[in-house]
Structures are given as C-alpha cells and as structure tokens.
Amino acid sequence: MSQDLAPFLFAGFLLSAVVLLAEWPLSSRLPRRLRVSLFILYTLGATSLAGFGQKDMYPFASWPLIAGTIPPFYTHPRLMLVDDAGVEHDVDYRAWEPLGFREVRTWFDRVAISFPASERAAAARQLVLMGETARKRARAGRSVGTLDRVLGPLTAPEFLLHPKRWSDSSAVPPRPFVGLRLYRETWNLEARESGRGAVHRLLVYSWPETAAR
Amino acid sequence: MTARAPRPPGWWDRFWFAPGSPRNLAAARIVFALHALWILLSRDYAGIAALPSSFWGGVSAQTRWRFLLFPGHGPLEHALQLATVAALIGVALGLWPRLTCLASALLLYHLAPLETLFWKAGATERGFEVAILALMVLAFAPCADAWSVRRRLSPVPRQPEEYGWPLLLIQVFVVQIYLFGGYAKLFHVGPEWISAHNLRMLLLDFNQVDQDVVFHRLGPWIAARPWACLLTAGGAIALDFGFIAMLFWKRSRRFILPIALLFHAGILLTMNIFFLNLPQLLVFVNWDWLAGCLRGRSPLRTAVPTPPVPRAAIPRSCT
Numbered sequence: 001m002s003q004d005l006a007p008f009l010f011a012g013f014l015l016s017a018v019v020l021l022a023e024w025p026l027s028s029r030l031p032r033r034l035r036v037s038l039f040i041l042y043t044l045g046a047t048s049l050a051g052f053g054q055k056d057m058y059p060f061a062s063w064p065l066i067a068g069t070i071p072p073f074y075t076h077p078r079l080m081l082v083d084d085a086g087v088e089h090d091v092d093y094r095a096w097e098p099l100g101f102r103e104v105r106t107w108f109d110r111v112a113i114s115f116p117a118s119e120r121a122a123a124a125r126q127l128v129l130m131g132e133t134a135r136k137r138a139r140a141g142r143s144v145g146t147l148d149r150v151l152g153p154l155t156a157p158e159f160l161l162h163p164k165r166w167s168d169s170s171a172v173p174p175r176p177f178v179g180l181r182l183y184r185e186t187w188n189l190e191a192r193e194s195g196r197g198a199v200h201r202l203l204v205y206s207w208p209e210t211a212a213r
Numbered sequence: 214m215t216a217r218a219p220r221p222p223g224w225w226d227r228f229w230f231a232p233g234s235p236r237n238l239a240a241a242r243i244v245f246a247l248h249a250l251w252i253l254l255s256r257d258y259a260g261i262a263a264l265p266s267s268f269w270g271g272v273s274a275q276t277r278w279r280f281l282l283f284p285g286h287g288p289l290e291h292a293l294q295l296a297t298v299a300a301l302i303g304v305a306l307g308l309w310p311r312l313t314c315l316a317s318a319l320l321l322y323h324l325a326p327l328e329t330l331f332w333k334a335g336a337t338e339r340g341f342e343v344a345i346l347a348l349m350v351l352a353f354a355p356c357a358d359a360w361s362v363r364r365r366l367s368p369v370p371r372q373p374e375e376y377g378w379p380l381l382l383i384q385v386f387v388v389q390i391y392l393f394g395g396y397a398k399l400f401h402v403g404p405e406w407i408s409a410h411n412l413r414m415l416l417l418d419f420n421q422v423d424q425d426v427v428f429h430r431l432g433p434w435i436a437a438r439p440w441a442c443l444l445t446a447g448g449a450i451a452l453d454f455g456f457i458a459m460l461f462w463k464r465s466r467r468f469i470l471p472i473a474l475l476f477h478a479g480i481l482l483t484m485n486i487f488f489l490n491l492p493q494l495l496v497f498v499n500w501d502w503l504a505g506c507l508r509g510r511s512p513l514r515t516a517v518p519t520p521p522v523p524r525a526a527i528p529r530s531c532t
Contacts, residue, residue, distance in 0.1 A: 003275070003276075003334050003335075004275075006279070006334075006335070007279045010322070013346070013349065014319075014349065017349055017350070017352070017353055021353035021354075022353060032372075033221065033226070033230060033374075034220075034221065036229070036230075036378055037221045037225065037229065040229060040378070040382060043346070043350075043382065044385070047346075047385075047386070047389055050393075051389055051392070051393035051396065052393070052396065054396075054397055054400050054401070056335050056337055057335070058326065058334065058335025058336060058337055058342065059322060059335075059341070059342045059343075059345040059346055060342075060346075061335075061337045061338075061342040061390075061393070062337075062393060062397060063337075063389070063390050063391075063393040063394045063397060064394075064397040064401065065338075065390075065394040065397065065398075066394075066398070066415060066484070066486075067394070067397035067398045067400070067401045067402065067406070068401060068402065068415075069402050069405075069406075069411055069414065070411075070414040070415055070417070070418045072414075074418055074421070076422050078424065090423075090424065093424070097257070097260075098256065098257035098258075098260035098261050099261060099264075099331075100328060101424075102425075103328065103329055103331065103332065105424075106332050107268075107271070107331045107332040110332055111270070111271035111331060111332045112268075112270070112271070112331075115267075115270045115271075119267050119270050120267075122265065122267035123265075123267040123268060123270075126264070126265055126267060126268070146257060146260065147255055147256060147257060148255075150254045150255070151251070151254050151255055154251075155254075155255040156251055156252045156255035156256075156340070156489060157487045158487070159338050159339065159486060159487060159488075159489060160425050160485060160486060160487075161425070161426075161427040161428075161481075161485040161486070161487055162424055162425055162427070163423075163424070163426065163427055187421070189414060189417040189418060189421060190417070192417075192421055193417055193421070193433070193436070
C-alpha cells in the first residue's frame with residue numbers, strides 16, 4: 001500500500017513546489033507567504049506520513065534505524081564461492097561491485113532463491129563470474145572492486161562496514177572460482193558470546209549442482 | 214466586497230518566516246551538492262543497470278515504471294549518471310541553481326534506487342533521501358545569492374525570509390532522521406527498547422557476523438556491562454528526541470552537534486554502521502559566524518550583502 005502511494009506523494013511534492021514556489025501569473029495572486037506555507041504543510045504532511053506511519057515511501061523515509069529486537073537465535077545468510085578444487089572461500093565485500101555486498105546477500109537469500117531454476121542458475125553464474133574477475137584483479141595486486149575508481153580511498157563506504165579480506169594478495173584464493181553456495185547460519189547469540197555456542201549451517205542452494213560436496 | 218486570502222497564525226510566521234542569511238542558505242546548497250557528489254562518485258549505477266536480466270527477476274513492473282528503470286539500458290544510465298555529476302557540480306558552484314538543483318534531484322530520484330532495486334523498491338539508508346528533498350527545495354530558493362561563481366542578485370530586493378524558510382525546511386528534513394529514528398524504536402519495540410538486555414542483544418548481533426565486523430572491541434565491551442548498555446540505549450533515545458531542540462533553540466547546536474558526532478562515532482565503533490548522512494549536519498553550522506571568525510572580524514562586516522531586516526521580523530536568537 002505504501003509503495004503504491006509513494007510515487008504520488010513524490011509527484012505531489014514536485015508539483016506543489018513548481019506550482020506554489022515558482023512565480024506563475026495565476027498562483028502569484030496568492031500572497032507569497034501563503035503559497036510557501038502551503039508547500040511547507042504538504043512537505044511536512046508527506047514526511048510525517050512516512051515517519052509517524054512508519055511506512056517507507058522513498059524518498060520520504062521512515063528511518064527505522066536499529067529499531068528492532070533480536071531473537072535469542074539468529075539466522076544469517078552467507079554466500080560462499082567455491083574454487084575448482086571444491087574448496088569454499090569467504091568473499092571480499094568488494095568482489096561483487098558495482099553491487100553492494102549486503103544487497104547481494106539479501107537479494108540472493110530473499111529474492112533470487114525463489115526464481116525459476118534456470119533464472120536462479122543464471123544469477124549464480126553471474127555472481128561467480130564477477131567474483132572470479134575480482135579474484136584475478138586482487139591476485140594481480142590491483143583493486144579488488146570497481147567503486148574506488150574515481151575517489152580512491154575517499155570512496156563512500158557502504159552503510160554497513162565489511163572487512164577487506166583480499167587487500168593482501170597473499171590472502172586471495174589462488175584457484176579459480178567455479179561455484180557458489182548459499183548457507184543459512186543459525187546460532188544462539190548469548191551462547192556464542194560465552195564461547196559455548198555452535199553455528200548450525202544449512203546449505204540452501206548450490207551452483208552448479210556438482211559444487212555441493 | 215473583496216475576498217481576503219487566509220493568513221497563517223502568528224507563531225507559524227514567526228517560526229518559518231524569520232529572516233535568514235544568504236550565506237547559510239548557500240552553504241546548505243554546497244553541502245548537499247558535495248555530499249551527493251561524494252556518494253554518486255562512489256557508486257556505479259550504470260554498472261548495476263547493465264547487469265543481466267536474471268538480476269531483475271524480482272523487480273515488479275510497478276517499481277520499474279515508478280523509477281523509470283528497465284534492464285539493458287547501461288549506456289543510457291551511464292549518460293544520466295554523468296549528467297547528474299554535471300548538475301551537482303553546477304549546484305555546488307551556484308550555476309543556474311533552479312535548473313541544476315531540480316535536474317539533480319530528479320536524476321538522483323531515478324538513479325539511487327538502483328542500489329537496492331533487486332530486493333527492495335526504496336533506497337533508504339543509502340544517503341540520498343534527504344538530498345533529493347533538499348535539492349528540490351533549493352531549486353526554488355535564492356540559494357546562489359552568496360558563494361556562487363555566477364552571482365546574480367535579484368533586481369527586486371529579496372525579503373530576508375526568503376533565505377530563512379528554505380534552510381529551516383532542510384534542517385527539518387535532517388532533524389526528522391533522528392526524530393523518526395527515535396519514534397521507530399518505540400513504535401516497533403516499545404519502551405523496552407531502552408533496556409540493557411535489548412541493547413546487549415543488538416550489540417551481540419552486530420558483532421557476531423564476521424562478514425560485517427571491522428571494529429570488534431567496543432561493542433562486546435559495552436555488551437558485557439549492563440550499566441553501559443542501559444546508558445547507551447537511554448542516550449540514543451535522548452539524542453533522537455532531543456535533536457529537534459536545534460530547530461527552536463539555536464544555542465543548543467553548540468552541544469547537540471558535538472554529541473551527535475560522538476554518537477555516530479560510537480555507532481561506527483560498536484555496530485560497524487557508517488551513517489552516510491553525517492556530513493549533512495553541516496547545515497546547522499552558522500556559516501556567517503564562522504566566516505566572520507575566519508576573517509578575524511565581525512560577521513556584520515563581511516562582503517556578502519545582508520538584506521535589510523524589516524522591524525516586524527527581528528531574528529530569533531542567533532548563534
């Protein structure tokens with residue numbers, strides 16, 4: 001529902017700015033302060049609808065920053081790349097640029113996993129290709145990702161920080177990637193903190209089928 | 214008998230139409246332009262648009278039409294990304310501000326969703342929400358009357374309030390990040406969000422996923438101490454709801470802004486969250502005062518002409 005309303009809310013914002021704030025022969029008959037007030041009222045209404053209604057209506061945001069509770073058992077998706085010897089490797093977060101690491105992980109776990117088999121396989125194949133290209137770059141001592149091509153070290157980070165696993169070329173997997181696996185890992189936060197908890201790992205998807213050993 | 218236009222109430226006028234400073238409004242223009250450029254040049258929206266169609270399987274037709282984003286248009290999106298960079302440079306320099314602000318707002322509205330498009334429709338928490346709204350407001354404000362390479366003062370003297378309300382509205386957008394952030398915590402969780410247990414669980418969550426942990430000392434340290442968890446949770450809610458004071462009591466900016474910086478540094482070190490909107494807090498700085506200090510003389514003698522202030526509109530307390 002909120003996503004249905006969002007484009008109209010933004011269109012109204014744009015339209016009210018153009019009609020009320022620019023000087024048109026018709027609108028100029030109204031006092032400037034009244035027109036500005038109407039625009040402010042519309043804008044406050046739109047932002048409040050998103051904020052107080054807690055409905056995200058981009059670009060009117062609800063800002064649900066860390067607004068949740070964490071259950072004792074936590075489940076986290078993990079994508080791994082598999083080399084031609086069948087060894088799994090964690091991926092440097094820059095390997096799938098221009099996509100963000102968090103975006104790829106969430107997308108594959110929540111969306112792509114329910115694609116028809118052929119489409120899901122095509123997406124997995126593309127991720128393996130992107131990961132392999134990044135691996136080769138990293139092995140050659142070049143930048144792992146592509147987003148720092150303009151601003152270098154001043155590149156804006158992602159919202160959530162991730163470790164740079166392949167910054168040192170000796171840490172980069174030596175063998176080419178040929179497969180991808182999606183796991184869901186579950187653990188008890190308290191138990192893990194005290195060093196007692198085990199991580200239960202469930203293989204959700206593997207590409208190609210032979211990569212799951 | 215002539216119909217009279219309705220008048221807003223007095224408190225409304227006093228709040229929204231207090232005189233403003235051309236320089237402070239210009240600073241907001243530059244802050245938002247440079248901030249948007251920083252993120253834009255750190256992303257590759259054209260590269261995302263050029264990904265194979267298999268990535269687009271979960272994007273609904275409604276979302277595609279909403280943002281006019283369709284697969285297989287990498288070169289077009291590349292051109293639009295370059296156009297956005299050009300428009301934002303124009304905004305920063307104060308060149309044709311109505312055109313460049315409006316164009317960059319609309320182009321960002323189109324491009325930014327690409328970052329999350331494959332799994333959700335709105336690119337929230339990716340840095341551009343406030344920028345789009347602010348640039349739209351700036352497009353209809355005299356934001357290039359100061360600190361502009363092509364300054365062209367209006368032939369008709371502007372009312373000083375024309376520099377005030379746009380900046381105030383932009384400041385409201387920034388305040389809403391915190392206000393709605395605090396409200397969301399209470400809305401989704403309730404008062405128990407402000408408990409040592411809840412914050413401990415959040416900290417453990419943010420520090421136990423090895424793929425998302427860069428800083429790993431302070432979070433577990435706080436999580437192990439109930440008093441520190443309670444203090445942190447209470448402090449976070451207090452800041453979220455206290456931030457709005459900066460709109461009504463400008464002197465509060467002197468301590469709320471440094472506290473906010475510390476707060477975000479704390480979030481970075483404990484939860485590994487980099488708050489991309491942070492530079493937007495610069496819209497609360499009094500650039501008139503700062504420029505005066507930097508020049509070593511009174512801000513009243515600076516080069517930018519300050520429009521005459523009508524007697525009826527004496528500014529509220531300025532710092």
